[in-house]
Amino acid sequence: MPLILLASSSPYRRQLLERLHLPFAHQSPDIDETPLPGESPRALVERLARAKAAALADQPAPTLIIGSDQATAIDGEIxxxxxxxxxxxxxxxxxxxxxxxxxxxxxxxxxxxxxxRSEVVDFQVRFRPLDAATIDRYLLAEQPYDCAGSFKAEGLGIALFDAMQGEDPTSLIGLPLIRLAALLREAGLQVP
Structure with missing residues (x-):
């Protein structure tokens, strides 16, 4: 059985991957995450996920390397x-x-x-109207300053939403486990 290596320093991605009950290691890839001129958020996250995995490809033992990245945009700004x-x-x-x-x-x-193998998993979030006091209360309570979008959907951030829509809610946290489990099975692992 090949080793599994998560190419990430994110504690949220590690917590998600632990749900699959597979032994894995993690290592932070050293890559430039700057968007290319005119690059869409979808193209950016697929390129970065592949680059993160490739940055750690020189492993001494057979290894399955997982890369992931997430982005959203408002008015064209990522x-x-x-x-x-x-x-x-x-x-x-x-x-x-x-x-x-x-x-x-x-x-x-x-x-x-x-x-x-790579792909992009989309997930929609409809935010309820938020006033300044609500935003400050939330930010002071959860301090999601290391999270794209400034919220933690797995925590109190869920109270900021009117609705969510998508095939894989774990993609919103940063690692789409439904698709990952399918890719790992295709690579020969038994999940579960």
């Missing part, structure tokens, strides 16, 4: 991790009352063959 309270407040104020599509890129690179 939202990244806010890192500060002020930027998170701005992101949520812009999302207020809108429906955003979160694109999560997923790649699985098999070091035995060099084959890399």
């Amino acid at each position: 939202l990244g991790k806010p890192l500060t309270h002020e930027r998170a407040h701005q992101q949520l104020a812009r999302a207020s009352g809108q429906t955003l599509v979160f694109h999560t890129g997923l790649a699985l690179l098999d070091s035995r063959t060099g084959e890399c």
